[in-house]
Amino acid sequence: MTIVDAATLVPLAELEELERIQAYAFSAATFEVRERKIVVVNPIRGRGRQNSDIAHELSHIILEHDLSEVRELAGMPFRTCKPEEEEEATALGGTLLLPRDLLVSAARRGASVDAIADQYSVTVEMARFRYNTTGVGKQVAMNRSR
Template sequence: MNIRRGFKTEAKSLALELRTELGLGPYVPFDPYALAAEYGISVVALSELDCAERAHFLKRDGSALSGALIPDGTSVIILDNDAQMVVRRRTTMSHELAHVVLEHAFGLSLADERKCGLGGAQEEEADWLAGELLVPYGAALRLARAGATDEIVAQRMDVSLAVARWRMNGSGARKVAARARSRWASTRR
């Protein structure tokens, strides 16, 4: 993992700040489109493009472009593959917005549509912040304490099953909740 020391803690705080800007607490689904609007970032659906490449970008076999940041003077535009499932689009939007919020330098490369092009630490940071935006640690911990399954987390936070599983396990929320239950059980004996 290439994430710098302390970044995950910073991402928790930053995600909560961004959610607060939108009037959202940590226990409700995050709307990346609202954050894009708040920051004045244009979002262009790939289906709206009128060019020969449109058909290539809109493939549904998983090899197509999910989203991309496109420089536009001093701003950016986010391309959004609206042929994909909504939960996938929300994850991609959150990832691309994380690059913007974290002020990552980037260059556009559409040669390999499966990679954002930034690589290494910047990709991992954007993934982690996107995860914190979609399922904040506090929400993951509350859901873990309640014994929520990945399916319940996905439904409550409006994310894919894969994102729910990643956040519940990768954030450490389930381990923390299990340890607390274990300590509580041992004191009751």
């Protein structure tokens, strides 16, 4: 898999215009060129968001999802996966970035969600999402109350 900054393929101004037309319409996409996977990421996003986007795209590859739906935005066609496949890729991507055992270890060290996000180069939203959906937040709260 190769990761490519979208600004090396199209002018940054066009990416900014797409963002103006519809915020978050493009964060990352995977293409197959000569049997090689290429993930194109949007440089407008911060490093933590880019890492989440890359993990999401990698998850599509691991899960062998097919690009099956075509959507149009500002006259440009985009191929995408089915909504349930997007959810699968989001869940696996978060797991790849922040496995539960890693979160438990961080929580035992007393790391806050912000510190976890900073240490592992993810967004605070991703760290909070994984911290809560894995049950680590409840586990830590229960242990503190004992």
